[in-house]
Amino acid sequence: AQKITQTQPGMFVQEKEAVTLDCTYDTSDQSYGLFWYKQPSSGEMIFLIYQGSYDEQNATEGRYSLNFQKARKSANLVISASQLGDSAMYFCALRNYGQNFVFGPGTRLSVLP
Amino acid sequence: DTEVTQTPKHLVMGMTNKKSLKCEQHMGHRAMYWYKQKAKKPPELMFVYSYEKLSINESVPSRFSPECPNSSLLNLHLHALQPEDSALYLCASSQVGQGDFGGANVLTFGAGSRLTVL
Numbered sequence: 724a725q726k727i728t729q730t731q732p733g734m735f736v737q738e739k740e741a742v743t744l745d746c747t748y749d750t751s752d753q754s755y756g757l758f759w760y761k762q763p764s765s766g767e768m769i770f771l772i773y774q775g776s777y778d779e780q781n782a783t784e785g786r787y788s789l790n791f792q793k794a795r796k797s798a799n800l801v802i803s804a805s806q807l808g809d810s811a812m813y814f815c816a817l818r819n820y821g822q823n824f825v826f827g828p829g830t831r832l833s834v835l836p
Numbered sequence: 837d838t839e840v841t842q843t844p845k846h847l848v849m850g851m852t853n854k855k856s857l858k859c860e861q862h863m864g865h866r867a868m869y870w871y872k873q874k875a876k877k878p879p880e881l882m883f884v885y886s887y888e889k890l891s892i893n894e895s896v897p898s899r900f901s902p903e904c905p906n907s908s909l910l911n912l913h914l915h916a917l918q919p920e921d922s923a924l925y926l927c928a929s930s931q932v933g934q935g936d937f938g939g940a941n942v943l944t945f946g947a948g949s950r951l952t953v954l
Contacts (some may be wrong), residue, residue, distance in 0.1 A: 736854035760945075767947045818941060826878035
């Protein structure tokens with residue numbers, strides 16, 4: 724069975740500072756992918772970053788990086804230099820090979836001016 | 837502009853109405869999805885249309901029925917809905933389907949259709 728845990732229902736960060744959003748996952752498969760999505764109050768889910776289970780390097784996309792620790796089954800999202808527009812819900816998701824996406828409960832991030 | 841277009845953005849309907857949500861993608865993706873999202877919850881998968889085959893989440897009631905006129909369109913027909921069906925309905929597409937893997941599995945979402953059932 725696949726499961727995603729995000730233990731931080733809400734987070735606050737000061738503008739221009741870095742923030743880490745936690746994500747742990749549970750799967751017995753060896754082949755899987757981990758994804759992070761951002762959902763602003765408008766509702767659209769925006770893809771941020773992807774990490775494959777066999778990728779040796781941590782994924783990075785601009786201000787977003789994924790701290791992938793396979794042995795610990797964690798895939799934390801790091802946002803550097805936070806901006807007011809980063810205030811949103813953030814969902815971590817897991818997809819095993821041949822399976823559907825499983826989303827975590829989400830973390831609401833609020834960036835303070 | 838989003839590459840997955842959903843219409844309408846907002847819909848209010850009575851429990852006896854019949855309405856449809858429309859979703860179109862222009863990226864040549866092979867798989868399309870409907871998700872339901874209640875407030876402060878993650879999206880829940882309802883239907884997947886992949887490689888001309890429809891997969892249904894068995895927990896979805898029959899008052900929701902998907903229709904795929906072609907590989908770019910995935911509509912959701914609504915009939916005799918209940919107030920608890922009020923939610924944000926998200927359409928998504930992916931380059932490859934469930935049987936494939938890799939970064940190409942990224943889901944591209946539309947802006948959503950916010951449904952209120954009175």
